[in-house]
Amino acid sequence: MNPLLETAALPELAVPPKRVVGRIDRRVGLWHAPAVIAENNFIYKSLSNWAFNVAVGCSHACRFCYVPSVATIKQAAKLAEYGVEDPDVEWGDYVLLRPWDEDKFLASLRSAEHTPRAQLKPDGNRAVIYCSTTDPYQVIRHPDPVRQRELSAHARTLVRRSLELIRDHSTLNVRILTRSPLARADFDLFHSFGRRLVFGMSLPTVRNDLSRVYEPKAPAPSQRLATLRAAKEAGLYVYVAVAPTYPECDEADLRATLAAVAELEPITIFHEPINIRAENVARIEAQARALGVQLKTEVFATRESWQDYAVQALRTVSRLAKELGIEQHLHLWPDKSLGSQALADRMTNPRQYLKRLEHWWHRVSEWPRANSTEK
């Protein structure tokens, strides 16, 4: 038997060790449902047609993350069995890795592979994203070092074994999206996909202090940039999500971030301004105060103030991308609410404004083609 398969099954993890007790421990462990490829619900993102999510929960704890409010909240009853009382408030504290069931994974892979192309949204590039509701390379934190090692090994197996099966048993593409330098360990595997895999990271800012406020447990932007550079040097096709940028990302910061990104010659640069729910603003403010960072939370005071900020941020990034000669790779993600007639009527040329939004909403992101520069 392939040694990877033996590791992948990890039968001893089905029952948590007896020494692991208490609320915190139960929130980091194994989920009941296995990891499979599933259709995703992206609208106007052009990221993928499917997603492979290794866990329920994410240890990066990003304050703006939409996942707890739209996805894990629906699993609140089940999460309560794992000691999670409030999936939204406790976001970042629970990571429940999905078990590995090779038969179920292969069934989901066959189903995706045989989906008629006419049924697929063209902007998905026939790709599977790793991941859409968690990070494939997050650090698993558990108070028991033995259990932590077991879970970390399991997470690694989930990613590697599933990627090998996609590579060898399908024609699907793969999009890796992470904030973690741990991805470096798999660069060799990524490279073996050739043009079928693109590697990307979220890099909203190059300011480490802002990152500590908004993405408190994620690796620093400087580490992500170093990882992206290493990916480029390793010959991978790289893209960057300059997203979500924050109200505190002034023109100097946006320029510095985009200039650093431009050096990577990415195939696509996604961008969107942050959009956080009112109930999260107080939490972010408290975190910022503790770190001595001044925030511009007035942006979130009303719907109109946020829209004004968002339109301005999108325009600034467009202008800077032109200045830096990377505008052909820019892919903006304007929120659907920016297409309201009331907002358009406040623009100098409402028709042109709405036309631009339609352009971004329907743009198909780049995918390496046969005539791309060979890596």
Ligand code: SF4
């Ligand atoms: S890395 Fe992604 S999934 Fe994880 S908390 Fe941040 S935004 Fe959410």
